[in-house]
Amino acid sequence: MVRSYMERPNAIILAVVSAEHSFAQQEVIKLAKDIDPTGERTLGVITKLDMLIRGSEEEASYLRLAQNTTNTLRLGWHVLHNESETPRDTRLKGHDKPKPSFFEIGTWAALDRRIVGAEALRYRISRVLREHALRRVPPLLKQLRSTAKIYQEELSRLGMPRTSTAEQRQYLLKVSRGFSSLISASLDGFYRDPFFGASDSQERYANRLRATIQHALASFESEMRNTGQQWTIVESSPSVALSLNAITRERYIREVQVKMKHNRGSELHGTYNPIIVGELFRDQCTPWTRIALAAKESIMDIVHQTILEAVNHVAAEETALYIFEFINNRLEALRDGLDQKVAELLEPHVNGNPITYNKVLLDKVKAKQTKRNKTTFTVALSKLLGFPVTGTASNIPSGVKGTDILDLITEELENMSDLHGINTAVDYMESYYEASSPVYRASCEIRVPLTA
Numbered sequence: 001m002v003r004s005y006m007e008r009p010n011a012i013i014l015a016v017v018s019a020e021h022s023f024a025q026q027e028v029i030k031l032a033k034d035i036d037p038t039g040e041r042t043l044g045v046i047t048k049l050d051m052l053i054r055g056s057e058e059e060a061s062y063l064r065l066a067q068n069t070t071n072t073l074r075l076g077w078h079v080l081h082n083e084s085e086t087p088r089d090t091r092l093k094g095h096d097k098p099k100p101s102f103f104e105i106g107t108w109a110a111l112d113r114r115i116v117g118a119e120a121l122r123y124r125i126s127r128v129l130r131e132h133a134l135r136r137v138p139p140l141l142k143q144l145r146s147t148a149k150i151y152q153e154e155l156s157r158l159g160m161p162r163t164s165t166a167e168q169r170q171y172l173l174k175v176s177r178g179f180s181s182l183i184s185a186s187l188d189g190f191y192r193d194p195f196f197g198a199s200d201s202q203e204r205y206a207n208r209l210r211a212t213i214q215h216a217l218a219s220f221e222s223e224m225r226n227t228g229q230q231w232t233i234v235e236s237s238p239s240v241a242l243s244l245n246a247i248t249r250e251r252y253i254r255e256v257q258v259k260m261k262h263n264r265g266s267e268l269h270g271t272y273n274p275i276i277v278g279e280l281f282r283d284q285c286t287p288w289t290r291i292a293l294a295a296k297e298s299i300m301d302i303v304h305q306t307i308l309e310a311v312n313h314v315a316a317e318e319t320a321l322y323i324f325e326f327i328n329n330r331l332e333a334l335r336d337g338l339d340q341k342v343a344e345l346l347e348p349h350v351n352g353n354p355i356t357y358n359k360v361l362l363d364k365v366k367a368k369q370t371k372r373n374k375t376t377f378t379v380a381l382s383k384l385l386g387f388p389v390t391g392t393a394s395n396i397p398s399g400v401k402g403t404d405i406l407d408l409i410t411e412e413l414e415n416m417s418d419l420h421g422i423n424t425a426v427d428y429m430e431s432y433y434e435a436s437s438p439v440y441r442a443s444c445e446i447r448v449p450l451t452a
Helices: 002-006 027-035 057-066 088-096 106-110 118-158 165-188 209-227 249-262 275-284 287-314 317-350 360-385 402-418 420-451
Strands: 013-018 042-047 077-079 232-234 246-248
Touching (some): 013 027, 042 118, 057 077, 165 209, 165 317, 209 287, 232 249, 246 249, 249 420, 275 317, 275 420, 287 317
16 A cells, blocks of 8 residues: 555655664665655655764764765655654654754764754655645646546547437437548548647558558559569679579570470461460569559558547447447458459459550560660670770771671671570560559559549
8 A cells, every 4th residue: 555655656755764774674765766766756764863873884874875975865865863762742842843962963963954853854845745746737737638638529429418319310420420521531631630630740640541541552662663573684794683583684584495495386486476475474473463462451451440540539439339340341341342453453464465555565675675785796796806895986906807797796696596586575575564564553553542
């Protein structure tokens, strides 16, 4: 019971210790330090000073304690003189008037008169309580206002008495209108109601449905752009640090060769079966399903949380529980609908054949082939000339003839022709992926918010 009183933040702890016992062994000190470790609201009182041997180390230790140089407390220490052999009525009078003969001679004469005797203690406790009350009143008032506001909101949610069916219907109609107003504002991005909190605070940011969904879709777009492809095809270079899903073009070409071999149809040697492009593309966009479903779940969690907060805001706790249970059944139907929508958006990409009438596709393929051919010719020509070929004009060594350069180009073209079909298929797959990924991301960004 004593501990429960001491733990109250508005209470002052009066820690009374007896000088006839060792300071470290007194239970009240251990308890006070445990509850008020900084000594912010503890006032120490030392009694039975007459039990100490004058000039002893123990007396010096208690003097330092009284001077607040050891075991420091913000409110400090106070000392009392109790004469154990004096009759009870005499001792009580002694509390009211400290004996000058004890505190004015010897070690205790060094103490400030304001921390000596019962009369000074009475005045000191009164002053400490007054200052503590003044210091605690502002936060206490703030806490009371906050609590009152919570109860006022709860009373507002409870509404008028609902003893009849008509009154109950009227209350539910009021709740329905309040809920619809909050959700409409949340979807439209008009966050003026206190339900949405301040713009510079995270406290009620989750209630801002449009903002949180926009953030979720931005994360979805970023993940699709950065990790949407199964493989990141890079040129073989020892200086390139490969990521987890990176694969050199040389290795990828070898894997495609195997697939093309297994997909041979009626095409001529050196060409390729067109369906290989679709197979390569479907393999490349494998992560799309996982990313899309994760984004869908994220959005559904956002919607679920916002609706729960909105219901709790407009209805009393007991009523809100049943209202949300009713709405949650509709949310599950919405979740199933989103699953179907995600499957619908993915269907042409993961199961269909590549098809587009966008001429940008051909431009992308041509750009890839031009860049690769230029790199191949540059390396070969640099090897022939004996120095790196750059964008600036260089003198051709006298030993190199024009026919040498022509032969070099012809040889490289012949080497390239062996892998022409494979390289072209890979170029079309990469170009089609680059053209399709933004379209898929955009379709998700448009449809998902409207569905939610």
